[in-house]
Amino acid sequence: MQAPRPPARAPRAARPARPLAPGVQVRVDAAQVLDAVVHRGRSLKSELAPVLPRLPDPRDRALLEAIVFAALRGRYRYEPALRGWLQKPPGASDGPLLALLLAGSAQLDALRLPAHAALDATVEAARALGRPHQAGLVNALLRRAQRDGFPPTDPAGAWPQWLRSRVEAAWPAQAAAMFAASAQPAPMWLRVNRRRIARDAYRLMLDEAGVASAIDPRLDDALRLDTPVPVATLPGFDQGLVSVQDGSAQQAVDALGAEPGARVLDACAAPGGKAAHLLERDPALELLALELDPRRLPRIEETLRRCGLLEDAASGRVQVRAADATLPAQWWDGFSFDAVLLDAPCSATGVVRRQPDILLHRRPADIDALVQAQARLLDAVWPLLRPGGTLLYATCSILPCENADQVTAFLARAPGAIAEPLPDTFGHLAGPGRQRLAGEDGMDGFFYARVRKCP
Known part of the structure; x- marks a missing residue:
């Protein structure tokens, strides 16, 4: 006779996920953002945008940003040392591991966080990332970093060779200082x-x-x-x-020099800082702020709302529109502008310390495309300016092809266009304009050229 079977065991309830220790989630998020930016070509801004709101404590949000930015700025020092300390080269699936090691290195080196807190939380983050088998490796490498430090390395090594060569050719006496400044946090x-x-x-x-x-x-x-x-x-x-708002960006309003009550076009307005600055300076200003990407309009409107400037929009004197500045037939009402601010899309090579992923993502073909887009914008907005009016062309680039060369070419093809000199408070003389170099006077790299239309 067959023995009776024991009663079936009830299925075990799934264990709730163990809450992470304080600080671990920040390290997990930092590693995931760095992995996406460094190894998968993603934008730093787009990766941080959905992550930061998920951290309820503002101190955690600030720490996440500090770790990520410091890791990207110091990557040119950290990666060679970490790879040299590894017993075998990392595999194709080890992107998250390398990203976590970058985050840990930045905490110990640039941020000078207490070693025990940085080490414990980063090692635990390896387990939270599903890599418990590599937690010991993370611990060993970061302890070596704590003990030995990272060898000094030329900050120019962070720049891709093609871009480094262009900067050195344009600014041979100042290039080294700009490379060094770009590896440091900005004020x-x-x-x-x-x-x-x-x-x-x-x-x-x-x-x-x-x-x-x-x-x-x-x-x-x-x-x-x-x-x-x-x-x-x-x-x-x-x-x-x-x-x-960086000091260099604030100077754009001074360089434009719009008269009180002027009708002004801000042709590439997002995120709205310069538009707000114009309105803060002159309550009687009539402003049209354009932005090509409609998804960026809420950012401009929020900037104006927070600064108490939306009542100007309600009066009709301020308009914010999604439109392509190179196609005036689609948005221009036929009335000329007294002043045009063209803060043109550019390589952003003057703001690397604020956008360190630029050095990972920028390609030579990008520069060629940007130069063409800048020329189209200049040619499109110039006819909208009244005789006697002023146009300010500005970029956050340090490359002459986007700046002095671009404006020189425009002056040659635009009848009645005359470059007006700007004082040395705007930086170095650069052809028809002025160039502030990256990190100079604690400010971002920025170019300004003011052009007047002859009456």
Whole structure:
């Protein structure tokens, strides 16, 4: 007789996922963002955008950004050392491992975080990423980094050879300083909204909050924080008292020099900082802000709303539109502009310290395409300017083909176009314009050329 079977065991309930220890999620997110940017060609901005809102604590958001930016800026030092310490070359599937090691290296080296916290959280992140078999390797390599440090390396090595050669040819005496500056974090520049508060009064608010700031005599609305702080900690930020904008970008409004009550076209307006600055300077301004990508319009509108400038839009004096500036027939009302601000799309080689993934993603063909697009924009907006009006051409590039050469070619083909000299407060003389070099005076690299249309 067959023995009776024991009763079937009830299925085991799935164990809830164990919550991660404090700080581990930030390291997991940092590794995933770095893996996407370094190994899969993704944009740093697009990768961070969905991740940051998922971290409820602003300190975690600030730490994530600090780790990722420091890892990308220091990658030219970290990667050779890490690969040399590995007993065998990493495999095709080891992108997440290398990204986590970059994140750990940045914490120990650039950010100088307490070693025990950085090591423990990064090793635990290896397990959370599904790589428990590599947790010991992560621990060993980061402990070696802590003990031995990373050997000094020329910051120029972070730049692809083709781009490095162009910068060295254009600025032989200053190239090394620009490469070094691009490997360092930038200071935080603020633009005080003069329609809401005087700069000195806002500086006093910063002092009371324990935030040290400095004034640059070239910039009427700016304050520089050599030690950046989270935006959420800036007094009155949500109320529009102040915005974050580099000093070089703030100078664009000065270089344009629009007259009070002028009718101004901001031809490439996103994210809206220069449009807001124009309106903060002149409440009587009539402004049309264009942006090619309609997905970026909410960013411009939010900038204007926070700064208390949407009432100008309600009055009809300020318009924000999705439109292609090279196709005026689709959006122009036939009335000439007194001034045109053309902050043209460019290689962004002057802002590498703020967008370090540029060095990973930029290609020679990109420069050629950008130069052609800039020329089309210049030719399209020039006829919309009234006789006697001014056009400011600006980029955040340090390459002459996008800057001095571009404007020189435009002047040769545009009847009645005359370059107006700008003072040396805007940087080095560069053909018909001025060039501030990357990191110079604590500012981003930027080019300005003001062109007047003869009456």
